[in-house]
Amino acid sequence: MTVDLAGISVFLAVAEMRSFRAAADRLGVTRPAVSQAIRRLEDRLGVALLQRTTRSVSLTEAGEQLFTRLAPAMGEVGLALDAVADRDTAPSGLLRLAVSSIAERFLSGPLLVGFADTYPAVQIDVTVTDEEFDIVAEGYDAGVRLGEVIDQDMIAVPVSGEQRQIAVAAPAYIERFGTPSHPSDLARHRCIGWRPAPRTAPYRWEFGEGEREYDVAVNPEITTNDMWLMIRTACAGGGITFGMEETFEPYVSSGQLVSLLEEYCPPFPGFFLYFPNRRNLAPKLRALVDHVKLWR
Numbered sequence: 221m222t223v224d225l226a227g228i229s230v231f232l233a234v235a236e237m238r239s240f241r242a243a244a245d246r247l248g249v250t251r252p253a254v255s256q257a258i259r260r261l262e263d264r265l266g267v268a269l270l271q272r273t274t275r276s277v278s279l280t281e282a283g284e285q286l287f288t289r290l291a292p293a294m295g296e297v298g299l300a301l302d303a304v305a306d307r308d309t310a311p312s313g314l315l316r317l318a319v320s321s322i323a324e325r326f327l328s329g330p331l332l333v334g335f336a337d338t339y340p341a342v343q344i345d346v347t348v349t350d351e352e353f354d355i356v357a358e359g360y361d362a363g364v365r366l367g368e369v370i371d372q373d374m375i376a377v378p379v380s381g382e383q384r385q386i387a388v389a390a391p392a393y394i395e396r397f398g399t400p401s402h403p404s405d406l407a408r409h410r411c412i413g414w415r416p417a418p419r420t421a422p423y424r425w426e427f428g429e430g431e432r433e434y435d436v437a438v439n440p441e442i443t444t445n446d447m448w449l450m451i452r453t454a455c456a457g458g459g460i461t462f463g464m465e466e467t468f469e470p471y472v473s474s475g476q477l478v479s480l481l482e483e484y485c486p487p488f489p490g491f492f493l494y495f496p497n498r499r500n501l502a503p504k505l506r507a508l509v510d511h512v513k514l515w516r
Contacts, residue, residue, distance in 0.1 A: 227261035230254055231269060232294060235287040236373065236497075238277050288372060295375035295497045311507040312341035318355050318363040321348050321447055323491045324466040325380045326364050335511045342504045350416035350445070355495075361505050362495035370494045377509055380490035384465040385426060387485070388477040392457035400460070403427045403436045403484050410459035412450050413440030425462045428486035438462075451477075 233243035234254065244251045262269055269283035279287060319326055326332075327348065336344060347360075355363045366383070370376050387406075400406055406425070413422035422443050424435035442453055447467060454461045455476045465485075471477040493512050495505060 227257045227264070228290060228294065230257040231261055231283075232287065232290060234258060234270065234277060235279055235283065236291075240272075240277060291373065291497065292375060310341060311339045311503040313502070313504050314343045314345060315362075315504045315508065316345045316347070316360045318347050318349055318353075318358070318360045320363075320365045320491070321350050322464045322467060323364045323379065324464060326491060326493075331512070331515050334515065335508060338511065339504070339507050342507065361502065362493055362508065364491055364493050367489040367492045370492060373497060374494040375497050376492035376494045377512055378490065379493050379512055380466075382487040383490040384485050384487050385463060386465045386468060386482065387425070387460055387462045387480040388454060388468050388472065389460040389480060390455055390457045390477055391475070393454075393459060394478060396457070400480060403434075403481060406436055406438050406460065409438075411438040411440045412453050412459045412461035413438060413443040414447065414450055414461075414463065415443055415445055417445060423462075427481070427484040429484055433486075 230243065230247065233246050234240060237243045237246065240251050240254050240258075244254045247254070258270060265282075267282045268280050269286060271278045271280055321327075327346075332344060332346070336342070352369065355361075364379055367376060367378075387400075393410075397409060400409055403425070415422045422438075422440050424437050426433065426435045428434075441459060444450055444453075447463065450461045450463065451468070451471060453459070455471060460480065465479075468477055468479070472479050493509065495501075501509075
């Protein structure tokens with residue numbers, strides 16, 4: 221099938237704006253032109269993509285499926301075209317990033333140092349935060365989070381491979397209280413929990429068994445928003461804690477902590493650098509995207 225790139229661009233604009241008029245304004249064309257492009261695309265595919273009334277526009281099931289798959293791909297096409305158009309523009313200025321505290325690979329140092337060495341005219345401002353908010357409204361250029369919590373209308377570039385969350389405890393704790401053989405046993409153990417911010421509940425611990433995924437609401441004796449306090453408390457024998465395998469790896473390798481319940485800790489998609497799907501991406505952000513791709 222011949223790819224109708226013009227029709228796809230119009231469809232994406234309508235799907236994002238949920239309005240033929242707003243899509244026409246964004247694309248700089250007339251509203252009838254938008255309607256005709258959508259009609260041609262639907263006729264070519266033989267399926268309705270949009271439900272239209274006099275007051276609203278919504279996606280059909282087929283439209284939702286097409287939008288979900290096309291938006292990231294077209295975002296990558298846009299990045300490639302922008303890179304060619306701005307290849308002679310040197311990246312500079314302030315680059316503001318909101319990064320999850322558990323994005324170990326991004327925050328470990330070498331990635332950011334390598335970027336700073338390559339692009340000395342870019343000033344990097346990193347806010348480490350686990351609160352969920354609109355990075356655009358708050359004035360950030362991009363963020364780094366686990367892929368499962370990133371909005372679908374964002375462009376997402378992998379920063380890491382697959383990740384795992386694991387439970388760990390110190391040998392002294394295991395000697396004193398024993399080893400849980402199943403996640404359900406955690407209710408009888410001393411646990412160290414994590415929460416992203418005050419006035420939020422501790423995170424539930426997520427496990428997998430065969431094809432089934434589930435979470436366990438432990439009742440932590442100690443709860444904190446500081447990962448390093450969690451680690452130090454666990455190393456001191458204060459209880460079992462739960463978090464990213466990459467974070468605990470140095471302590472497991474040194475024998476200070478022991479990994480528990482390994483068979484119930486399946487991998488999942490890792491961290492992504494994400495940012496809005498903009499027509500013209502700033503050279504400073506495009507430079508970071510290219511750097512992350514090379515680093516990975």
